[in-house]
Amino acid sequence: MSIASHNQKFAAPETADGRISLIGMTLAEMEEAVTSLGLPKFRAKQIYGWVYQKGVRDVEEMSNVPKDLRAVLAEKYSVERPKIITDQKSEDGTHKWLLGMSDGQQVETVFIPESDRGALCVSSQVGCTLTCRFCHTGTQPLVRNLGAWEIISQIMHTRDALEEWPSSAAMPRLFTNVVMMGMGEPLYNYHNVAKALKIVMDGDGLAISKRKITLSTSGVVPAIYKCGEELGVNLAISLHAVTNELRSQIMPINNKYPLEELLQACRDYPGASPSRRITFEYVMLKGVNDSIADAKELVKILKNIHAKVNLIPFNDWPGSGFECSDWQTITNFGRILEEAGYESPIRKPRGRDILAACGQLKSASKRAHTKRTDS
Numbered sequence: 001m002s003i004a005s006h007n008q009k010f011a012a013p014e015t016a017d018g019r020i021s022l023i024g025m026t027l028a029e030m031e032e033a034v035t036s037l038g039l040p041k042f043r044a045k046q047i048y049g050w051v052y053q054k055g056v057r058d059v060e061e062m063s064n065v066p067k068d069l070r071a072v073l074a075e076k077y078s079v080e081r082p083k084i085i086t087d088q089k090s091e092d093g094t095h096k097w098l099l100g101m102s103d104g105q106q107v108e109t110v111f112i113p114e115s116d117r118g119a120l121c122v123s124s125q126v127g128c129t130l131t132c133r134f135c136h137t138g139t140q141p142l143v144r145n146l147g148a149w150e151i152i153s154q155i156m157h158t159r160d161a162l163e164e165w166p167s168s169a170a171m172p173r174l175f176t177n178v179v180m181m182g183m184g185e186p187l188y189n190y191h192n193v194a195k196a197l198k199i200v201m202d203g204d205g206l207a208i209s210k211r212k213i214t215l216s217t218s219g220v221v222p223a224i225y226k227c228g229e230e231l232g233v234n235l236a237i238s239l240h241a242v243t244n245e246l247r248s249q250i251m252p253i254n255n256k257y258p259l260e261e262l263l264q265a266c267r268d269y270p271g272a273s274p275s276r277r278i279t280f281e282y283v284m285l286k287g288v289n290d291s292i293a294d295a296k297e298l299v300k301i302l303k304n305i306h307a308k309v310n311l312i313p314f315n316d317w318p319g320s321g322f323e324c325s326d327w328q329t330i331t332n333f334g335r336i337l338e339e340a341g342y343e344s345p346i347r348k349p350r351g352r353d354i355l356a357a358c359g360q361l362k363s364a365s366k367r368a369h370t371k372r373t374d375s
């Protein structure tokens with residue numbers, strides 16, 4: 001399947017009341033919008049700043065736009081955010097929101113605070129087509145791609161919730177990093193993800209530097225090349241197995257883009273260096289991919305790649321058929337990588353109590369949905 005064929009289904013950027021969302025528009029699109037309303041082009045730059053730098057929640061707040069022009073603008077356009085359907089906070093501070101889009105679809109977004117930084121785990125699709133065996137999101141058939149405005153809305157919503165506007169102020173922030181690791185495969189929705197991230201990275205936009213953005217992919221090789229050339233964000237690869245045989249079993253995308261091609265795309269990734277490494281995610285599945293031989297093979301296949309490995313304890317979900325490796329097995333595995341010079345932290349599971357951890361995201365939306373329809 002071509003990359004383009006995954007981009008066909010996405011919602012028109014309409015808010016619940018039928019107006020068009022300014023969120024997700026590039027400056028050029030805003031210029032087109034204001035000129036079509038008969039307003040002077042330079043207003044677009046002001047509006048762009050109000051939307052992405054100041055985070056206004058109402059066109060009325062755009063105080064340097066004359067009142068009558070605001071009225072014309074507000075008739076057709078809006079800066080409305082998605083609806084907050086649920087809001088849960090974990091014992092460890094992880095914060096998860098279920099957000100309702102204007103067509104009723106729901107996505108989860110998870111904020112993970114740490115002592116010196118805070119990352120927002122952003123979703124790119126409702127569901128996923130890729131059916132990785134260990135991932136709960138993968139059991140939910142793809143409903144649709146998210147539009148650029150729905151991807152950016154997750155970030156804007158979080159800035160609202162943490163009261164961290166404006167974008168450009170050099171103030172200490174809780175929310176510093178974006179990780180495209182929520183529901184869905186971002187590189188199967190490349191068009192919308194790229195459009196959104198360009199606005200997120202724009203200094204006059206949301207102003208989050210590409211060094212603070214990480215995109216995680218299961219390995220859509222042609223789109224990795226595009227992502228490196230056009231976006232240059234940090235790359236994370238969901239590797240999870242060191243042989244084609246096992247990887248194809250647990251990640252069917254490997255049949256299409258086998259390990260050799262994937263690892264070559266990593267070697268070729270622009271900007272990768274010892275200080276800017278590619279992260280390889282490796283979920284620890286008991287008796288499946290966690291042997292000493294696997295660890296040694298991993299060291300071999302990562303040769304000549306500026307890499308670090310994140311060992312992820314498997315987060316269980318009902319009917320998964322997998323178990324998480326024992327702690328001792330995980331630390332032994334990590335030691336082999338460390339001895340070979342690869343930093344390999346064991347990712348601390350965050351937000352498990354509210355089902356916000358990696359691979360658990362589907363269950364919560366399903367539950368909330370069931371609750372809603374039951375009531």
Ligand code: SAH
Binds near residue numbers: 237283
């Ligand atoms: N589709 C993208 C990004 C979303 S998944 C990707 O696959 O990279 C985010 C990360 O969570 C991936 O590394 C994924 O492999 C991992 N993951 C999925 N299910 C998991 C589970 N049950 N336990 C732990 N990690 C899981």
Ligand code: SF4
Binds near residue numbers: 128136182184218
């Ligand atoms: Fe999709 Fe990523 Fe889950 Fe695989 S691990 S099913 S690509 S969300």
